[in-house]
Amino acid sequence: MQGKVYLVGAGPSDPGLFTRRGEEILKRAEVVVYDALVGQGVLGMIPREAKLINVGKRASHHTMKQEEINGVLVREAKAGRVVVRLKGGDPFLFGRGGEELELLRAHGVPFEIVPGVTSALAVPAYNGIPVTHREFASSVHIITGHRKAGETLDIDFQSLTKGGGTLVFLMGVRSLPEIVRGLLAAGMPADMTAAVLERGTSAGQRRVVAALGELEDEAGRQGIGTPAIIVVGEVCKLAETFGWYEQLPLFGE
Numbered sequence: 001m002q003g004k005v006y007l008v009g010a011g012p013s014d015p016g017l018f019t020r021r022g023e024e025i026l027k028r029a030e031v032v033v034y035d036a037l038v039g040q041g042v043l044g045m046i047p048r049e050a051k052l053i054n055v056g057k058r059a060s061h062h063t064m065k066q067e068e069i070n071g072v073l074v075r076e077a078k079a080g081r082v083v084v085r086l087k088g089g090d091p092f093l094f095g096r097g098g099e100e101l102e103l104l105r106a107h108g109v110p111f112e113i114v115p116g117v118t119s120a121l122a123v124p125a126y127n128g129i130p131v132t133h134r135e136f137a138s139s140v141h142i143i144t145g146h147r148k149a150g151e152t153l154d155i156d157f158q159s160l161t162k163g164g165g166t167l168v169f170l171m172g173v174r175s176l177p178e179i180v181r182g183l184l185a186a187g188m189p190a191d192m193t194a195a196v197l198e199r200g201t202s203a204g205q206r207r208v209v210a211a212l213g214e215l216e217d218e219a220g221r222q223g224i225g226t227p228a229i230i231v232v233g234e235v236c237k238l239a240e241t242f243g244w245y246e247q248l249p250l251f252g253e
């Protein structure tokens with residue numbers, strides 16, 4: 001019997017943001033291969049009998065190499081199992097979902113894709129930041145701030161700055177100083193509003209909003225860690241007025 005791989009987006013953390021299609025499939029899973037960024041609430045929906053494989057990747061310690069992950073998916077599906085490849089946010093946004101599909105295709109393994117709510121949009125939303133707004137920004141750019149050890153960032157700060165849209169950097173906490181420097185050097189005003197949003201949509205959600213020129217100091221003072229996204233643009237000003245999540249009666253529980 002031929003198995004199948006479901007590439008499923010788990011959303012940013014809050015289990016309420018996991019799609020119904022994702023949940024339906026997860027309940028039928030025989031093998032679940034998941035990342036570090038999948039929220040506890042979603043992990044709690046995995047059937048008890050399913051085999052769990054944690055390939056959790058966080059900045060400093062790689063648990064499993066991409067080739068090994070690909071190998072596991074192919075092997076388990078070829079053994080006839082229902083395999084769910086569960087990824088934080090949306091599987092195609094900086095999730096290497098495309099690379100995994102290439103191998104599945106090459107081995108003739110059938111697959112389906114279930115999009116997820118991406119942190120790039122949901123984390124600002126949970127912090128009261130609309131990424132576009134008629135008065136402030138008519139485009140939004142999602143950029144990876146990931147940089148390999150010893151290398152510099154390959155980002156076109158000039159065009160990002162010229163574009164005038166909201167900038168959302170994922171995987172950028174460690175390169176925050178370099179991102180800020182790059183934007184300032186490209187002519188972004190030092191008093192442009194920016195934010196670092198940590199552990200969004202979870203009980204531990206925190207945010208720092210500051211002028212771009214002070215963002216690094218402020219994030220350092222508050223000890224902001226990963227996972228977090230960096231947002232640059234006037235829309236960040238709205239967080240103060242629109243911030244709503246921390247005001248929920250059970251916030252932090």
Ligand code: SAH
Pocket residue numbers: 012013037087088089090091092093094095117118119120123169170171172197198199200201202226227228229
């Ligand atoms: N596919 C994912 C992104 C993978 S890259 C998505 O669509 O959301 C991993 C990066 O996503 C992290 O480094 C961080 O920048 C961001 N991220 C994911 N979950 C987050 C969360 N709950 N809060 C803040 N940032 C998050």
